[in-house]
């Protein structure tokens with residue numbers, strides 16, 4: 001069991017799956033640069049956050065739901081959790097102010113199209129694992145909604161995805177404890193990375209942290225200034 005101050009953000013998983021160095025730059029070195037991709041993603045999230053809980057026929061929609069797991073050491077917010085009405089009570093919950101039985105179905109909103117890596121699925125699965133602990137039921141599936149094209153992609157929380165997600169969560173805690181920024185390694189993904197101007201992956205490939213690179217540049221500048229006095 002983790003304590004409250006050991007919980008790590010669920011949203012960090014997507015950065016870790018995409019690139020361990022990106023995760024470290026954002027979460028350890030506190031660097032964040034917005035590019036068109038992150039800006040579009042933020043606008044999409046703001047639209048989701050603006051709405052409130054509502055009932056649409058046989059679906060209850062809860063937005064911006066605070067979730068956490070003390071077993072996995074995770075905390076975060078689910079964009080949307082739909083609760084689908086069911087006649088089968090297995091893995092369903094009841095609401096105080098709403099008759100019937102309801103099955104949770106997390107939905108995460110993402111800009112762009114489905115990714116090649118499994119970062120979005122891992123993030124969604126982590127949300128499902130938190131809901132399972134909080135509600136004491138199994139959560140079998142959810143969905144990723146992509147901005148372009150406007151459509152949902154159903155995600156089954158099967159054993160393979162659960163196992164991968166738990167491995168990434170373990171890695172997240174391990175790296176948080178180690179407080180180390182991995183060296184850059186230039187890959188195709190770097191062209192879509194919001195931090196590439198800071199990370200300089202082609203320049204720092206295999207070298208130390210981006211902060212160390214900036215520090216060395218500043219040190220060089222300082223030396224040049226001293227030489228010119």
Ligand code: SF4
Pocket residue numbers: 018019020021022025184185186187189190193194195196199200201
């Ligand atoms: S530029 Fe490449 S190596 Fe650097 S953080 Fe982004 S994805 Fe990782």
